[in-house]
Amino acid sequence: MTFVSEIGDKTFFAAAILAMRYPRRLVLAGCVSALIVMTILSATVGWAAPNLISRKWTHHITTLLFFGFGLWSLWDGFKQGGGESEELAEVEAELDSDLKANGKATKDNNSKIEDENKKQNRPFLTQFFSPIFLKAFSINFFGEFGDKSQLATIGLAADENPFGVVLGGIVAQLLCTTxxxxGGKSLASQISERIVALSGGMLFIIFGIQSFLTSVE
Structure with missing residues (x-):
């Protein structure tokens, strides 16, 4: 479920575009770290939910979330055409404006490359304090707030084994981000948002039906 939700998500496009502009290992480390932290936090919230709300209500809420997200994704899929990804262009425009706002114009590319070459000679752990790592981390972390995959993770962890939810979510996030x-921008530009949305919608509906037919323990 997380894989289908994330493969055409805004954070997926952001990781692809950032990898075209900055060292891949720093982008990958920042994006994956953010998504792992968000998955663990979301699962923790879901795990704590039954302690605040009865198990019966959390089960019903999770079922409604699945059906709601499924219908939402199907609606998005039917609305979208078969052209190029509008979200990819939107994310790219946001990153471009962010670079300009921070004074990261193309004239600074040479000095940026030199700085990164110097950082590669430093100890491995010190590279985590790189502005590129922090940028990739923040974009993906805050980009996941309110996302379907985050809310679905909370719902799953409230109704299922949270350790399994965390493991499945992290593996899916790692595969998508890698x-x-x-693949970079070329892979992102070839992804059909319509197919992804329809597939994700059907998957959410299937999970909703499975949750509806499952009795509350």
């Missing part, structure tokens, strides 16, 4: 970083 594909985005390695």
């Amino acid at each position: 594909a985005a970083v390695i």
